[in-house]
Amino acid sequence: xxxxxxxxxxxxxxxxxxxxxxxxxxxxxxxxxxxxxxxxxxxxxxxxxxxxxxxxxxxxxxxxxxxxxxxxxxxxxxxxxxxxxxxxxxxxxxxxxxxxxxxxxxxxxxxxxxxxxxxxxxxxxxxxxxxxxxxxxxxxxxxxxxxxxxxxxxxxxxxxxxxxxxxxxxxxxxxxxxxxxxxxxxxxxxxxxxxxxxxxxxxxxxxxxxxxxxx
Numbered sequence: 001x002x003x004x005x006x007x008x009x010x011x012x013x014x015x016x017x018x019x020x021x022x023x024x025x026x027x028x029x030x031x032x033x034x035x036x037x038x039x040x041x042x043x044x045x046x047x048x049x050x051x052x053x054x055x056x057x058x059x060x061x062x063x064x065x066x067x068x069x070x071x072x073x074x075x076x077x078x079x080x081x082x083x084x085x086x087x088x089x090x091x092x093x094x095x096x097x098x099x100x101x102x103x104x105x106x107x108x109x110x111x112x113x114x115x116x117x118x119x120x121x122x123x124x125x126x127x128x129x130x131x132x133x134x135x136x137x138x139x140x141x142x143x144x145x146x147x148x149x150x151x152x153x154x155x156x157x158x159x160x161x162x163x164x165x166x167x168x169x170x171x172x173x174x175x176x177x178x179x180x181x182x183x184x185x186x187x188x189x190x191x192x193x194x195x196x197x198x199x200x201x202x203x204x205x206x207x208x209x210x211x212x213x214x215x
Contacts, residue, residue, distance in 0.1 A: 029146060032139055039135065043128045050125050053118045060114055064107040071100035 074097035081090035 029139070029143055032142070036120060036127055036132075036135060036139065039128075039132055043125070043132055046121070046125045050118070050121050053114065057111070057114045060107060060111040064104060064111050067104040067107055068101045071097055071104055074100060102188055 072154055074093045077089055078093035081087075081093055
């Protein structure tokens with residue numbers, strides 16, 4: 001039965017890898033984006049752990065300070081009880097002082113461990129953030145290269161395909177010829193619409209020159 005489950009697990013794993021390989025071949029950038037989202041999710045988990053460690057450190061610090069203060073308080077109370085000859089109070093205060101001192105030592109050790117763990121966790125989190133940033137920059141670089149590759153592929157497909165390229169360039173020639181005809185029509189219409197005004201201006205100038213010469 002165990003071997004059967006192992007074979008099923010290996011088969012599922014192989015099928016999953018095959019699907020991922022096909023997806024990578026079809027759209028590698030999309031798969032890269034998926035990986036980056038997964039890395040961002042892991043970084044977010046670490047960020048929450050860092051925040052939790054900060055809270056633990058604060059709690060340990062409060063408990064340590066409390067134990068320290070209570071140990072000092074019971075120490076003073078034990079001295080007062082001893083001076084007053086209150087044996088029962090003295091023994092109770094002394095016992096409490098010892099318990100708080102033991103707790104203080106233990107909490108100080110735990111606080112140091114938490115602080116050290118927090119420092120290591122922060123360093124790892126900062127390293128993860130830098131790696132994520134570098135991966136995002138690398139993704140932009142790859143996207144740029146992929147765009148160039150796809151553009152060149154399409155251009156080469158057009159240029160290398162004789163019949164298709166002939167159709168494309170023939171289409172360009174048709175458009176250029178159409179633009180030439182359109183330009184000619186526009187220019188002709190423009191000259192026709194302005195010829196009357198130009199002729200009238202010329203006649204006016206000639207008439208003025210004739211009047212000047214006759215005078």
